[in-house]
Each structure stands twice: as structure tokens, then as C-alpha cells.
Amino acid sequence: MARKFKHSKIAIVIFITVLIWVWADLALDETLPDKPAVIVIDESAYPKIWVSFNQAASADIRITLSGPHSAIADVNRRLRQGKGLEFIFDAEQEQMAEPRDYTLALLPFLQKDKNIRNLGLKVKSCEPETLDIQVVKLVKKQLTVECLDENKMPLKADSIVPEKVDMFVPEGWELEKLIAKVQLTRREINQARISAVEKTPYIELSADRHRESSTAVKIKMPLAEDVLKNYTITTATLGFVLSENLQGKYAVQVTNLSEVISNIAVRATPEAKQAYEKMRYQVILEIDDADIKSEESRGEVVYNFPKEFVRKDEIVLNQTPVQARFTLVPISLSSE
Numbered sequence: 576m577a578r579k580f581k582h583s584k585i586a587i588v589i590f591i592t593v594l595i596w597v598w599a600d601l602a603l604d605e606t607l608p609d610k611p612a613v614i615v616i617d618e619s620a621y622p623k624i625w626v627s628f629n630q631a632a633s634a635d636i637r638i639t640l641s642g643p644h645s646a647i648a649d650v651n652r653r654l655r656q657g658k659g660l661e662f663i664f665d666a667e668q669e670q671m672a673e674p675r676d677y678t679l680a681l682l683p684f685l686q687k688d689k690n691i692r693n694l695g696l697k698v699k700s701c702e703p704e705t706l707d708i709q710v711v712k713l714v715k716k717q718l719t720v721e722c723l724d725e726n727k728m729p730l731k732a733d734s735i736v737p738e739k740v741d742m743f744v745p746e747g748w749e750l751e752k753l754i755a756k757v758q759l760t761r762r763e764i765n766q767a768r769i770s771a772v773e774k775t776p777y778i779e780l781s782a783d784r785h786r787e788s789s790t791a792v793k794i795k796m797p798l799a800e801d802v803l804k805n806y807t808i809t810t811a812t813l814g815f816v817l818s819e820n821l822q823g824k825y826a827v828q829v830t831n832l833s834e835v836i837s838n839i840a841v842r843a844t845p846e847a848k849q850a851y852e853k854m855r856y857q858v859i860l861e862i863d864d865a866d867i868k869s870e871e872s873r874g875e876v877v878y879n880f881p882k883e884f885v886r887k888d889e890i891v892l893n894q895t896p897v898q899a900r901f902t903l904v905p906i907s908l909s910s911e
Contacts, residue, residue: 604641604642604643604697605641605642605643605644605647606639606640606641606647606699607639607640607641607642607647607650607651608639609637609638609639609702610637610638610639610640610650610654610660611635611636611637611654611659611660612635612636612637612638612659612660612661612662613633613634613635613636613659613660613661613662614628614633614634614636614661614662614663614664614706615632615633615661615662615663615664616628616632616633616663616664616666617663617664617665617666618666620667621666621667621672622713622743623712623713623714623743624666624672624674624710624711624712624713625709625710625711625713625745625780625784625786626664626666626671626672626708626709626710627708627709627711627780627781627784628706628707628708628709629707629709630709630780630781630782630784631781631783631784632783632784634706636681636701636702636703636706637701637702638660638685638698638700638701638702639698639699639700639701640691640696640697640698640699641696641697641699642694642695642696642697643695646694646695646696647696649694650694650696662684662685662688664679664684664708666708666710669684671708671710672710673710674710674711674712675710676707676708676709676710677707677708677709677710678705678706678707678708679705679706679707679708680704680705681701681703681704681705681706682698682700682701682704685698685701686698711745711746712745712746713743713744713745713746714743714744714745714746715741715742715743716741716742716743716744716748716753717739717740717741717753718739718740718741718742718744718753718754718755718776718778718788719738719739719753719754719755720735720737720738720739720740720754720755720756720757720776720792721754721755721756721757722735722756722757722758722759722794722796723756723757723758723759724758724759724761724764724887725758725759725760725761727758730759730764730796731797732767732794732795732796732797733795733796733797734771734793734794734795735757735792735793735794735795736771736792736793737790737792740755740776740788740790740792741788741790742755742776742778742786742788743786744778745780754778755776755777755778755788756776756777756778756779757774757775757776757777757792757794758774759772759774759794759796761886761887761888764796764887764888765888767794767795767796768795768796768797768798770795771793771794771795772793772794772795773791773792773793773794774791774792774794775787775788775790775791775792776788776790776791776792802844802889803842803843803844803889803890803891804842804843804844804845804848805840805841805842805893806840806841806842806843806848807838807839807840807841808838808839808841808848808851808852808857809837809838810836810837811835811836811837811839811856811857811858812836812855812856812857812858813829813832813835813836813856813857813858813859813860813876814855814856814858814859814860814879815827815859815860815861815862816859816860816861816862817862818862818863818864820864821862821864821867821903823906824905824906825867825903825904825905825906826903826904826905826906827860827862827901827902827903828901828902828903828904829860829899829900829901830871830900830901830902831897831899831900834897835858835860835876835897835899836857836858839857839858839878839892839894840892840893840894841878841880841890841891841892841893842890842891842893843884843889843890843891844884844889844890846884846889847880847881847884847889847890848890850881850883850884851879851880851881851884851890854879854881856879857878857879858876858877858878858879859876859877859879860874860876860877860899860901861874861877862874862901862903866901866903867903869902870902871900871901871902872900872901872902872903873898873899873900873901874898874899874901875896875897875898875899876896876897876898876899878892878896880892
């Protein structure tokens with residue numbers, strides 16, 4: 576019985592000690608000064624207004640937090656992991672949904688945030704102290720759909736169905752701004768030449784603010800043959816790629832040079848053809864170290880098309896690649 580009583584006594588002491596530690600942790604608040612945070616506007620439920628911080632969708636701020644050691648340690652860990660502190664601004668909840676300009680007192684807004692309070696933290700101070708908020712009325716308009724490529728350059732589509740969509744836009748927008756945009760990747764452009772691609776148009780309220788249409792459109796692009804034209808590059812410059820083992824030791828002598836650099840047939844847009852002609856080397860021949868063992872070597876040349884236009888499928892070779900015939904002559908012999 577005495578041993579049982581002793582064990583109970585020890586358990587009670589341990590329990591009381593744990594309670595004291597927990598109480599001490601809760602009682603002694605720590606301060607976490609000057610940490611980054613962001614306020615993000617929630618506009619998902621408000622299609623007829625545009626809420627912004629000077630046309631931006633979010634605002635970066637700095638805050639000082641206080642709270643128990645465990646809560647402060649948790650926030651520090653989140654920040655080290657790249658998980659920033661985020662606050663959501665709901666215009667209607669803050670009674671700022673009517674179209675006009677507002678000034679938001681930041682500290683009271685942050686202090687009532689449920690997520691911060693659930694973590695056992697308090698916001699002691701913030702920078703800046705206020706944020707300017709603009710609420711703009713949006714009205715329904717019929718917008719013409721326009722196609723863009725990955726670089727936001729206009730694309731001429733074969734068909735867009737429907738050609739126009741209804742969207743909410745700022746009330747004061749002029750006629751030339753009543754355009755809904757659709758951006759297509761290179762893969763989508765190629766697919767749209769075969770069968771229609773479905774995309775959702777959007778408008779740009781500002782540089783970082785897009786609003787999507789509730790209506791998707793189907794886009795067909797013209798066949799590539801309608802875009803590319805036949806060209807012949809009459810003269811080209813040949814460049815060589817040699818390893819460090821060969822450089823300065825061997826000269827490359829191409830025995831069918833005129834065949835390699837003359838009359839290169841391509842299909843391209845005018846812009847791609849001009850860019851290709853301006854390349855330093857239009858044709859490149861790669862030399863292997865093993866080629867020194869052959870009296871005459873052969874290698875298929877590389878047509879050095881500008882990468883930007885290759886990515887957009889705006890230039891392709893329109894002939895069988897030429898094989899260069901060449902020999903490697905030691906420089907000491909070639910100079911004799």
C-alpha cells in the first residue's frame with residue numbers, strides 16, 4: 576500500500592509540474608517583430624465590383640506578433656519553410672462593398688483575424704498603418720474575343736465560337752478596351768489547326784488582375800501551310816563545333832562546301848526567314864574526335880534555325896538534310 580501511495584504521489588507531482596510548465600508558457604508571451612505578411616483581396620463572391628489596393632490584388636505589409644513561446648516558434652518555423660502569413664480581405668464583411676475609395680485601418684483589421692487568434696497570437700503593430708482601397712463598379716458588356724500566343728502577340732484564328740462573350744467590365748471602359756483575350760500555348764496552337772480547342776476568355780483589369788468569362792469558346796487556327804511560305808537561302812555561313820582535343824591542331828576541309836551552304840530550302844514566316852539569314856552561322860557541322868582516323872568523314876549538318884521561331888513552328892527545313900564530306904588536316908601540314 577505504501578508503494579502504491581508513493582507512486583500516486585509521484586504522478587501527482589509530475590502532473591502539477593507539467594501544469595506549471597504549460598501555465599508558464601501561456602503566461603510569458605514572446606514578441607516576434609517585423610515579419611512579412613500579405614493581405615489578399617477575396618473577390619470570388621463579387622462579380623459586379625472590382626476591389627483593389629491601388630489596382631493590385633494584394634498588399635505586402637510588416638507585422639509584429641506576440642504570443643506563447645510554442646505559438647511563436649510555430650510561426651517562425653512556417654516562415655522558414657516559405658509559408659508566409661496571409662490575411663484575407665472581404666470587402667462586404669468590412670462594409671466596403673459600395674463603389675468608392677476607402678481607407679482601411681490596418682491594425683484593428685489584423686487583430687480580429689480568426690486564424691491569428693486561433694494560433695494564440697496577437698498583432699501588436701503593423702506597417703503601414705493604413706491601406707487605400709478602391710471599389711469600382713462593373714457592368715455587363717459584350718466583348719469580342721481575341722487570340723494571343725505565349726508572348727501575347729495577336730494570332731489570326733480561322734474561327735472563334737462564339738465570337739463574343741458577355742462579361743462584367745469597369746463602367747468607364749472605352750470601346751477599344753472591350754476585348755476578351757484567350758492565350759494559346761504552342762501546343763494548343765498546333766492542336767487548334769487540327770481540331771477546335773476550348774479555352775476560357777479573360778479580361779485584364781490591371782497588370783496582375785484577370786477576370787475569366789463564364790463562357791468558354793472554341794478556337795480553330797488556320798493550317799500551318801497557310802502561314803509558312805517557301806524560301807531558298809542562296810548563301811549561308813558554315814560553322815564548326817570541335818572538341819578541345821581538336822581545336823588548334825586540325826583544320827577542317829569540306830569537299831562539298833557549295834552543296835552544304837547553297838540553296839537551302841525552308842518553309843517559314845517572313846520574320847523567321849529574315850532572322851535565320853541574320854544568324855552568325857546558318858549551318859553547323861559537328862566534328863567528332865574519332866573523325867581524325869578517317870581519310871574522309873561524313874556528317875549531317877545542323878541547320879541553325881533561330882530557336883524563338885522553331886518553338887513557334889515558324890521555320891522548318893524543306894529538303895533532305897545535306898551530308899557534309901570533310902577531312903581533318905593537321906595544322907602543321909596544312910600550313911606548309
